[in-house]
Amino acid sequence: MNDCIFCKIVDKEIPAEIVYENEEVVAFNDINPQAPVHVLIIPKKHIPTLNNIVGEQKKLIGEILLVAQKIAREKGIAERGYRTVFNCNADAGQDVFHIHLHLLGGRKMTWPPG
Ligand code: 5GP
Numbered sequence: 001m002n003d004c005i006f007c008k009i010v011d012k013e014i015p016a017e018i019v020y021e022n023e024e025v026v027a028f029n030d031i032n033p034q035a036p037v038h039v040l041i042i043p044k045k046h047i048p049t050l051n052n053i054v055g056e057q058k059k060l061i062g063e064i065l066l067v068a069q070k071i072a073r074e075k076g077i078a079e080r081g082y083r084t085v086f087n088c089n090a091d092a093g094q095d096v097f098h099i100h101l102h103l104l105g106g107r108k109m110t111w112p113p114g
């Protein structure tokens, strides 16, 4: 997808503070962090929303969660706690239509979310 900002980050066409990368996923700091730790974990493959995931991508989604767990440990927030969020479409406030898991931590979170 040549007009997708996250595909451009995957392709290194625009810079990002990448904290982890493997064959399937990239994780980078959010440009507008909402917590002391705010990392976005994305598949390298362009998938617009959670609604577009298909069964054969089960492993990929699991990989995204395992990367979130690994980064949470590395950032020292695994035991204190953290939040992971996939926003899907307008009511959730999804702005970038390339799926991304938000990993948020380093401060006390409130519930319900805004
Ligand atoms: P959404 O609202 O779609 O769930 O979240 C999109 C997130 O992407 C926002 O938290 C926003 O700050 C972040 N973001 C948007 N553009 C960029 C960018 O160019 N670089 C980085 N690192 N983050 C971005």
Ligand code: ZN
Pocket (backbone or CB within 6 Å): 001, 004, 005, 006, 007, 008, 045, 046, 047, 097, 098
């Ligand atoms: Zn994309």
